[in-house]
Amino acid sequence: MESASTSPPATPRARRGRPPEKGLAERRRRQIVDAACVIFTERGYEAANISDVAKHAKVGQGTVYRYFDSKRELLDHVLDHCVERLITTVRAAATREKPRDAEEFATQLRAIARRLFTLIDEEPDLLKLVLVEAAAIDAELKARLLGLEATLSALMASYLEHGVRSGWLRPNLDTAAVAHGLNALVVPGFLLAMRGEATEEKRVRYIDTLVGFAVHGVGK
Amino acid sequence: MESASTSPPATPRARRGRPPEKGLAERRRRQIVDAACVIFTERGYEAANISDVAKHAKVGQGTVYRYFDSKRELLDHVLDHCVERLITTVRAAATREKPRDAEEFATQLRAIARRLFTLIDEEPDLLKLVLVEAAAIDAELKARLLGLEATLSALMASYLEHGVRSGWLRPNLDTAAVAHGLNALVVPGFLLAMRGEATEEKRVRYIDTLVGFAVHGVGK
Amino acid sequence: MESASTSPPATPRARRGRPPEKGLAERRRRQIVDAACVIFTERGYEAANISDVAKHAKVGQGTVYRYFDSKRELLDHVLDHCVERLITTVRAAATREKPRDAEEFATQLRAIARRLFTLIDEEPDLLKLVLVEAAAIDAELKARLLGLEATLSALMASYLEHGVRSGWLRPNLDTAAVAHGLNALVVPGFLLAMRGEATEEKRVRYIDTLVGFAVHGVGK
Amino acid sequence: MESASTSPPATPRARRGRPPEKGLAERRRRQIVDAACVIFTERGYEAANISDVAKHAKVGQGTVYRYFDSKRELLDHVLDHCVERLITTVRAAATREKPRDAEEFATQLRAIARRLFTLIDEEPDLLKLVLVEAAAIDAELKARLLGLEATLSALMASYLEHGVRSGWLRPNLDTAAVAHGLNALVVPGFLLAMRGEATEEKRVRYIDTLVGFAVHGVGK
DNA sequence: GATGAATGAGGTTTCATTCAT
DNA sequence: TATGAATGAAACCTCATTCAT
Numbered sequence: 001m002e003s004a005s006t007s008p009p010a011t012p013r014a015r016r017g018r019p020p021e022k023g024l025a026e027r028r029r030r031q032i033v034d035a036a037c038v039i040f041t042e043r044g045y046e047a048a049n050i051s052d053v054a055k056h057a058k059v060g061q062g063t064v065y066r067y068f069d070s071k072r073e074l075l076d077h078v079l080d081h082c083v084e085r086l087i088t089t090v091r092a093a094a095t096r097e098k099p100r101d102a103e104e105f106a107t108q109l110r111a112i113a114r115r116l117f118t119l120i121d122e123e124p125d126l127l128k129l130v131l132v133e134a135a136a137i138d139a140e141l142k143a144r145l146l147g148l149e150a151t152l153s154a155l156m157a158s159y160l161e162h163g164v165r166s167g168w169l170r171p172n173l174d175t176a177a178v179a180h181g182l183n184a185l186v187v188p189g190f191l192l193a194m195r196g197e198a199t200e201e202k203r204v205r206y207i208d209t210l211v212g213f214a215v216h217g218v219g220k
Numbered sequence: 221m222e223s224a225s226t227s228p229p230a231t232p233r234a235r236r237g238r239p240p241e242k243g244l245a246e247r248r249r250r251q252i253v254d255a256a257c258v259i260f261t262e263r264g265y266e267a268a269n270i271s272d273v274a275k276h277a278k279v280g281q282g283t284v285y286r287y288f289d290s291k292r293e294l295l296d297h298v299l300d301h302c303v304e305r306l307i308t309t310v311r312a313a314a315t316r317e318k319p320r321d322a323e324e325f326a327t328q329l330r331a332i333a334r335r336l337f338t339l340i341d342e343e344p345d346l347l348k349l350v351l352v353e354a355a356a357i358d359a360e361l362k363a364r365l366l367g368l369e370a371t372l373s374a375l376m377a378s379y380l381e382h383g384v385r386s387g388w389l390r391p392n393l394d395t396a397a398v399a400h401g402l403n404a405l406v407v408p409g410f411l412l413a414m415r416g417e418a419t420e421e422k423r424v425r426y427i428d429t430l431v432g433f434a435v436h437g438v439g440k
Numbered sequence: 441m442e443s444a445s446t447s448p449p450a451t452p453r454a455r456r457g458r459p460p461e462k463g464l465a466e467r468r469r470r471q472i473v474d475a476a477c478v479i480f481t482e483r484g485y486e487a488a489n490i491s492d493v494a495k496h497a498k499v500g501q502g503t504v505y506r507y508f509d510s511k512r513e514l515l516d517h518v519l520d521h522c523v524e525r526l527i528t529t530v531r532a533a534a535t536r537e538k539p540r541d542a543e544e545f546a547t548q549l550r551a552i553a554r555r556l557f558t559l560i561d562e563e564p565d566l567l568k569l570v571l572v573e574a575a576a577i578d579a580e581l582k583a584r585l586l587g588l589e590a591t592l593s594a595l596m597a598s599y600l601e602h603g604v605r606s607g608w609l610r611p612n613l614d615t616a617a618v619a620h621g622l623n624a625l626v627v628p629g630f631l632l633a634m635r636g637e638a639t640e641e642k643r644v645r646y647i648d649t650l651v652g653f654a655v656h657g658v659g660k
Numbered sequence: 661m662e663s664a665s666t667s668p669p670a671t672p673r674a675r676r677g678r679p680p681e682k683g684l685a686e687r688r689r690r691q692i693v694d695a696a697c698v699i700f701t702e703r704g705y706e707a708a709n710i711s712d713v714a715k716h717a718k719v720g721q722g723t724v725y726r727y728f729d730s731k732r733e734l735l736d737h738v739l740d741h742c743v744e745r746l747i748t749t750v751r752a753a754a755t756r757e758k759p760r761d762a763e764e765f766a767t768q769l770r771a772i773a774r775r776l777f778t779l780i781d782e783e784p785d786l787l788k789l790v791l792v793e794a795a796a797i798d799a800e801l802k803a804r805l806l807g808l809e810a811t812l813s814a815l816m817a818s819y820l821e822h823g824v825r826s827g828w829l830r831p832n833l834d835t836a837a838v839a840h841g842l843n844a845l846v847v848p849g850f851l852l853a854m855r856g857e858a859t860e861e862k863r864v865r866y867i868d869t870l871v872g873f874a875v876h877g878v879g880k
Numbered sequence: 881g882a883t884g885a886a887t888g889a890g891g892t893t894t895c896a897t898t899c900a901t
Numbered sequence: 902t903a904t905g906a907a908t909g910a911a912a913c914c915t916c917a918t919t920c921a922t
Contacts, residue, residue, distance in 0.1 A: 024885080025885095028885090044356045044357070045356075046266040046356075047266075049911080049912065049913080050912080050913065050914085051911095051912085051913090059886075059887085060886060060887040060888060061887080061888070061913090061914085062886065062887050062888065062914090062915080062916080063885080063886055063887070065913090065914065065915075066884095066885070066886075066887095070913080070914080071912095071913070071914090128355070128356070132352055132355050132356055133352075133353075133355075133356040135348070135352050135414075136264055136348070136352055136353040136356060142414065146411060146414060146415050149411055153408075174425065174429040177408075177425065177426050177429040177430060178429060178430070178433055180408035180411070180426075181405050181408060181429075181430045181433055183408075184404045184405055184407040184408050185401050185404055185405075186404075187404040187407050188373075188397075188400035188401055188403070188404050191366060191369055191400070194355075194362065194366060195366050205394065205397065206397050206400075209394040209397040209398060209401075210397060210398070210401045213398055213401055213434075214433075216436065244902095269894080269895060269896080270895075270896060270897085271895075271896090271905095274904095274905090279903075279904085280903060280904035280905055281896090281897085281904080281905060281906095282897090282898080282899080282903065282904050282905065282906095283902085283903055283904070283905095285896090285897065285898080286902075286903075290896080290897080291895095291896065291897090464906080465906095468906090484796050484797070485796075486706040486796075489890080489891065489892080490891080490892065490893085491890095491891085491892090499907075499908085500907060500908040500909060501892090501893085501908080501909070502893090502894080502895080502907065502908050502909065502910095503906080503907055503908070505892090505893065505894075506905095506906070506907075506908095510892080510893080511891095511892065511893090568795070568796070572792055572795050572796055573792075573793075573795075573796040575788070575792050575854075576704055576788070576792055576793040576796060582854065586851060586854060586855050589851055593848075614865065614869040617848075617865065617866050617869040617870060617873075618869060618870070618873050620848035620851070620866075621845050621848060621869075621870045621873055623848075624844045624845055624847040624848050625841050625844055625845075627844040627847050628813075628837075628840035628841060628843070628844050631806060631809055631840070634795075634802065634806060635806050645834065645837065646837050646840075649834040649837035649838060649841075650837060650838070650841045653837075653838050653841055653874075654873075656876075684881095688881095709915080709916060709917080710916075710917060710918085711884095711916075711917090714883095714884090719882075719883085720882060720883035720884055721883080721884065721885095721917090721918085722882065722883050722884065722885095722918095722919085722920080723881085723882055723883070723884095725917090725918070725919080726881070726882075730917080730918080731916095731917065731918090
């Protein structure tokens with residue numbers, strides 16, 4: 001209304017009042033997601049309550065609901081956060097150039113495994129939340145996690161196919177099935193961490209053994 | 221409970237009518253556990269409520285509490301029941317005589333897998349309850365399920381050791397680690413069932429592929 | 441199962457446990473509806489809270505929800521209760537034989553009005569709940585109350601039609617419209633009660649005046 | 661932000677820019693009341709929330725509280741606004757010279773009714789807010805609305821008294837009571853609009869009938 | 881003056897558990 | 902012994918109001 005016609009076009013409508021501090025929203029969301037990570041992880045999603053999440057994030061309960069529509073939506077974001085970490089971890093170890101022979105393949109598997117297990121060791125409960133608990137919440141989350149597994153297996157399968165084409169893997173290999181199997185081999189490592197028995201030494205031995213198992217299993 | 225059955229007839233308030241049929245208590249417990257199995261499995265433990273369990277068992281809510289101290293204890297018994305089924309299934313396929321060579325070993329693995337996958341196909345939700353959901357309830361259950369895995373792995377490890385001693389497996393095989401890995405290979409089959417994509421054909425192919433993978437992986 | 445074959449056929453399945461005291465449910469519902477009547481009436485529906493209803497009914501909050509699915513459903517039953525009273529009151533004064541002339545008609549109108557105003561005097565807040573507040577809750581209730589008015593107007597219209605046919609009312613009378621108008625004449629009586637100014641004398645005078653007005657109009 | 665390009669350099673902290681336009685406050689209040697009218701009317705007072713009022717008024721929530729102490733006070737002003745409209749409407753049709761005979765009186769009643777019903781048709785929800793909902797908020801508002809009715813009835817009564825004095829109305833007419841009754845005759849028109857069944861034709865017929873009824877009664 | 885982020889009291893509703901009969 | 906009525910703690914979520922900027 002009172003905008004002078006000569007005002008620069010950069011500010012079409014002068015913002016009055018306290019300028020909405022940029023990035024604050026994102027910071028708060030992070031703060032709350034982080035807290036929710038801890039609480040959900042400690043007590044499990046169902047047993048956790050928003051009031052404790054808020055307390056841990058040092059905000060009021062109402063604030064949680066300013067940023068997330070519901071407890072369920074908050075879980076979505078917590079999982080996003082965790083899955084992202086998981087994917088990043090795997091990608092970081094995997095996206096180098098493709099292996100040229102079985103030996104390089106084994107090396108790469110070992111590298112991926114090592115990263116993964118580091119993550120598992122660091123935050124077993126977080127992964128428990130993602131991998132174990134989430135699937136029990138509702139059908140949508142179950143689907144999401146199955147999708148995650150499918151993605152990872154597809155990634156693995158593409159490696160195997162490359163190996164088959166390159167000739168250093170058995171030509172008749174059912175790459176899809178074996179990919180699922182290979183991925184499943186991280187499960188015992190995960191269980192080890194959940195048992196709290198994981199030591200550096202055990203982990204390394206476990207990786208070496210299972211990578212050996214995997215590679216000679218698919219070997220020509 | 222501590223009423224001796226040999227008590228003298230002098231008691232003026234003698235039990236009238238049919239004596240409290242001994243098996244009745246056990247029957248009631250079974251009846252309730254069965255109902256709880258169905259309800260917990262359908263809705264998940266947290267979302268399930270005792271009232272529906274009672275309704276499904278065709279008893280009053282109070283009756284549930286005559287036989288089980290709490291919802292949590294009822295879950296314990298449900299899991300007992302399920303785990304027993306699981307173990308029985310595996311045992312049934314595994315307790316024949318020990319394999320004499322790699323070929324027999326593979327055959328036996330295939331047999332176990334087939335039984336297991338039949339179970340998975342029949343009741344994926346039940347296994348989801350045991351394997352996925354239960355671990356999220358509390359620490360004690362987590363421990364129990366880890367123990368289950370340990371048991372199964374120990375069983376598998378003993379087979380592998382036998383194989384090593386018999387000479388049809390690599391002498392330096394880390395049997396413990398590989399046992400965990402082998403067991404983990406059922407996971408993708410489980411996921412297949414959870415996806416609802418499991419067909420007879422897919423299952424068979426998956427088993428053959430992974431047993432092949434497993435056997436040649438550990439082969440000499 | 442354990443039903444003796446000689447037992448009378450009246451009890452097809454022996455009820456065990458505490459026999460569900462017949463009529464208790466209905467008694468409790470009444471008890472809670474009565475309390476809700478008081479509380480809703482005192483504070484208004486939105487401002488009232490279930491906890492106070494429960495307290496006033498001397499039951500736990502949970503008990504309220506054993507008998508009614510929601511606060512809204514409880515309101516439905518409260519209104520049922522009130523509307524029933526209203527209808528009964530009107531019917532009781534109206535269902536005598538049909539009037540034979542304008543004088544009898546006026547007498548009957550006066551009788552209905554007197555009963556109605558007694559009800560209004562006794563429980564103005566209750567009627568306020570029904571007539572004023574309920575319409576503001578949601579569309580469904582609005583419709584219900586409009587329906588109530590329609591019913592009462594139809595009843596009145598049938599009287600008027602009878603009068604037209606009998607010849608003691610103007611032949612070209614728009615009975616439907618006038619019926620609505622006649623019914624609306626109770627509104628000021630209601631407002632009088634809401635003002636708390638209603639006295640026996642005022643009421644009687646008001647009735648006489650308005651019935652006169654209705655029958656003869658304001659004309660000379 | 662607040663850098664006015666035309667401010668004199670002399671006063672270090674002088675009011676810069678346009679002096680706080682006197683009418684601004686009043687404009688803001690109007691803007692907010694208008695928005696509140698819409699929102700309260702659409703959703704009802706209790707269900708409406710300040711945040712939506714602010715959004716609709718295109719101001720921040722805080723701004724609403726700069727101009728009104730509370731949601732309740734805002735309602736007060738909304739009602740002022742609505743009542744004013746109502747009174748204006750009635751006045752506009754009524755303030756001509758006083759009727760000289762019954763016929764002129766009927767004509768004037770018809771004119772008032774027609775205006776009123778136009779208002780009702782245009783904004784039934786707004787009137788519902790004023791007439792139905794507001795009375796349910798608290799005792800003070802109830803009193804205010806009863807006062808409104810009293811005012812309108814007094815106005816009507818003065819007309820009737822004039823008629824009595826002029827001799828074109830019955831000499832013994834209880835003008836106060838009849839005035840209330842006459843005013844109440846708009847209620848069915850209001851209900852018609854709330855039913856959503858109001859058509860131009862129905863309305864006109866209804867007015868003619870009821871004015872006839874009012875003037876001549878139902879008698880022959 | 882204007883803003884919108886922050887808050888926490890309080891609402892409805894669920895359900896494991898108890899207990900009189 | 903079996904029952905289901907009763908309970909109340911606790912959960913999620915909303916929103917009027919405050920206040921730093």
